[in-house]
Amino acid sequence: MSSSPQVQTQKPNQDQTQEPNQDQNQDAKEEVKAEEKEEKKEEKREKKEDKKEANEANEAKREQKKEKQGSWKDFIYNPRTGEFLGRTAGSWGLILLFYLIFYGFLGGMFSLTMWVMLQTLDENVPRHQDRVASPGLVIRPHAVEITFNRSDPENYKHYIRQLHDLLQSYNDSIQERNELCMVGEYTTQDNEPVKKVCQFKRSTLRQCSGLPDPSFGFKEGKPCIIIKMNRVIGLKPEGDPYINCTAKRATSLQMQYFPSEGRLDKMFFPYYGKKSHPDYVQPLVAVKLLFTKEDYNIEQTVECKVEGSNLRNDDERDKFLGRVTFRVKVSE
Structure with a gap:
């Protein structure tokens, strides 16, 4: 009987301890909810602020664009000040x-x-001449290597065309209008306002003139090579200049010169320039290479030099000063 009252007194104590625990849980839940609400409110506020800032930035950009457009327009023309381009x-x-x-x-x-x-300048003679005193030599046909088959006209017709083109200004009908000059004497005319031109007729080249033989010897395998000296204003070569050609092979190649002995007559010197001497023609020398059947299909190297005067022809730095070298090969 004495134990039962003690049991009854213990039950109320347990209930009292459970109730406060439940209240505490509820309070904690409410606090969590409240915090979540606060966080959501903070997030909403932050989003609103971000939107505001973005809108403000966009507005600032638009205003800057307007200001730039306005400033460019004002720079071109400012109606307030009347300025154009500032x-x-x-x-x-x-x-x-x-x-x-x-x-x-x-x-x-x-x-x-x-x-x-x-x-201070002379329109006829250059004040300073950078050319050398000795002229160079050139040949026609204009080729370092002349190779052709004498039985095929198509093979050498371009060589013939070059020779005909060169000699057009030397036609006898044209040269007869020029002066007959003293052979072996300089044609000095420094004080003459109009310089006369000495005759050099095409017919002077005889077999290499293209008149008796329009093929210039190419058809028979004995081609003509025409050599001319470059023009140099005021040049007066001393002595009696002439062209001499040699073949650089053991077999001697026979040659024939027109005019005879390959002479460059003094009467064609001096030259007074293109303006004072517009119709001037320099003297030519034609060399006919007398190939034989033994010379066919063999490349011949020929060197031609101007000799008999003070003109230089031995400068190793310039292979065309006073000389010219070319190669010829003829086949049947």
């Missing part, structure tokens, strides 16, 4: 006047300098 009409007038006077002065100085310089 200057008023008066400012533009002053600066244009300044540059007009400045560049006019420079142009006048340049023109005066050019006029003074031109007064």
